[in-house]
Amino acid sequence: MFPASFDYRVAESIDEAISLYQSADGEARYLAGGHSLIPAMKLRLARPSRLIDIRPIEQLRYIRVGDDGAVHIGSLTTHAEIAASNVVAQHAPLLAQAAKVIGDVQVRNMGTIGGSLAHNDPGADYPAAVLALEATITVQGPNGTRHIAATDFLKDMYETALEPGEIIVDVAVPSYSGWKSTYVKFFHPASRYAVVGVAILANAVGNQVQDIRIAYNGVASCAFRDTAAENALKGKAATDATIAEAANAALNGVDVLSDHFASAEFRKHIGRVYLKRALQELFAG
Amino acid sequence: MGVPIKVTVNGRQYEAEVDPRMLLVHFLRDVLDLTGTHVGCDTSSCGACTVILNGKAVKSCTLLAVQADGAEILTVEGLEQNGKLHPIQEGFREEHGLQCGFCTPGMIMTAYDLLQRNPNPSEAEIRHALEGNFCRCTGYQNIVKAIQYAAAKMSS
Numbered sequence: 001m002f003p004a005s006f007d008y009r010v011a012e013s014i015d016e017a018i019s020l021y022q023s024a025d026g027e028a029r030y031l032a033g034g035h036s037l038i039p040a041m042k043l044r045l046a047r048p049s050r051l052i053d054i055r056p057i058e059q060l061r062y063i064r065v066g067d068d069g070a071v072h073i074g075s076l077t078t079h080a081e082i083a084a085s086n087v088v089a090q091h092a093p094l095l096a097q098a099a100k101v102i103g104d105v106q107v108r109n110m111g112t113i114g115g116s117l118a119h120n121d122p123g124a125d126y127p128a129a130v131l132a133l134e135a136t137i138t139v140q141g142p143n144g145t146r147h148i149a150a151t152d153f154l155k156d157m158y159e160t161a162l163e164p165g166e167i168i169v170d171v172a173v174p175s176y177s178g179w180k181s182t183y184v185k186f187f188h189p190a191s192r193y194a195v196v197g198v199a200i201l202a203n204a205v206g207n208q209v210q211d212i213r214i215a216y217n218g219v220a221s222c223a224f225r226d227t228a229a230e231n232a233l234k235g236k237a238a239t240d241a242t243i244a245e246a247a248n249a250a251l252n253g254v255d256v257l258s259d260h261f262a263s264a265e266f267r268k269h270i271g272r273v274y275l276k277r278a279l280q281e282l283f284a285g
Numbered sequence: 286m287g288v289p290i291k292v293t294v295n296g297r298q299y300e301a302e303v304d305p306r307m308l309l310v311h312f313l314r315d316v317l318d319l320t321g322t323h324v325g326c327d328t329s330s331c332g333a334c335t336v337i338l339n340g341k342a343v344k345s346c347t348l349l350a351v352q353a354d355g356a357e358i359l360t361v362e363g364l365e366q367n368g369k370l371h372p373i374q375e376g377f378r379e380e381h382g383l384q385c386g387f388c389t390p391g392m393i394m395t396a397y398d399l400l401q402r403n404p405n406p407s408e409a410e411i412r413h414a415l416e417g418n419f420c421r422c423t424g425y426q427n428i429v430k431a432i433q434y435a436a437a438k439m440s441s
Contacts, residue, residue: 001327001328002306002307002308002311003306004306005304005305005306006305006306007305008288008305008349008351031352034347034348034349034352035329035347038347038348038349039328039329039347042327042328051305053351053352055352080341103329103417104332104416104417104418105342105395105398105399105414105416105417106329106332106335106342106343106344106395106417107329107344107417109338109341109342109343110343110344110347110348190326190330190419191328191329191330192330192416192417
């Protein structure tokens with residue numbers, strides 16, 4: 001399989017990329033690691049007339065702590081780089097926990113955080129993590145720069161707040177030093193996408209939960225925070241009883257995906273079981 | 286419309302004009318005639334097309350040849366030196382790490398990436414590294430042994 005023909009351009013800077021976008025006839029798309037877009041183009045689900053390769057823009061490749069105390073990640077940073085980063089491990093380990101289980105070694109070497117978020121595949125692993133981490137996504141486009149909360153950015157299946165011509169430039173994650181976190185996932189055995197993925201981020205003293213965020217991806221058309229499950233634990237002690245309560249409260253009223261691999265009923269069941277096990281493990285020690 | 290690219294493959298420099306939609310795996314196989322790299326699932330799952338691009342394992346069915354412009358690529362053909370098999374290749378032979386051999390080039394290149402990062406992997410680490418490579422004959426047991434053989438040989 002190979003993609004339909006397109007005009008290939010290389011951008012060395014963000015401004016050049018945006019101007020190549022604006023001068024294109026027909027649909028232009030930005031190419032980062034290409035691990036969502038190229039498969040879609042091979043299946044002819046995407047047929048851009050111009051592909052703008054932004055991978056040479058070195059200024060979009062970094063992980064650093066900003067003046068605001070948040071961890072800033074350039075959009076072209078690969079999953080492998082995020083998984084291996086000491087800065088991420090210290091301030092926002094949840095993001096590394098998600099990055100480590102994306103696809104496989106080869107996919108993590110090419111795929112980028114910006115590309116994954118821009119694609120917003122329901123089975124991708126970053127969406128639940130960025131929702132739990134309350135990350136801010138910065139985009140740049142023909143009309144300037146916008147800072148968008150993750151919850152507003154991720155709109156629906158393959159749909160984001162990106163306007164035509166906009167590029168994700170930065171993902172900012174507040175520091176959660178001292179919080180507990182985990183990301184658990186039921187893998188699709190071939191594609192390694194999440195059939196169910198649940199991200200948990202908790203601020204707790206021993207078993208006393210002061211704050212907790214629980215987010216799912218894979219389960220519905222778009223990743224979401226499960227506030228009913230969060231409320232079952234917030235301000236309470238995490239015990240077998242309250243954990244069971246949270247698991248029972250999870251995924252209520254959610255329009256759960258169903259496909260040839262996993263029925264809605266199965267997904268919902270796995271979603272609750274995985275949440276329960278993850279919470280038990282998180283508060284065990 | 287062709288786009289000029291320059292790549293170094295197995296230490297040799299090549300210049301070519303390629304259609305932008307040409308995948309790297311087809312460039313290696315059909316243009317450079319390096320048919321050791323295989324096309325398996327063609328959907329980024331099976332890993333038969335794995336090559337080393339600038340030091341890292343990638344799936345060459347999910348990369349455009351134009352994206353490799355300026356890159357250094359290592360394929361399975363580049364491992365053998367002066368008629369002597371690379372220890373990973375030797376391990377696959379000694380430990381019966383293949384039956385039909387279709388997945389083998391990808392397995393070997395992924396193992397190369399692993400041993401470069403982690404010269405002494407545990408069995409669990411080897412299995413984790415092979416998540417993106419499918420074998421439909423051996424059940425992986427002997428592939429793991431082949432990589433353990435190579436790790437021991439390379440560190441001795």
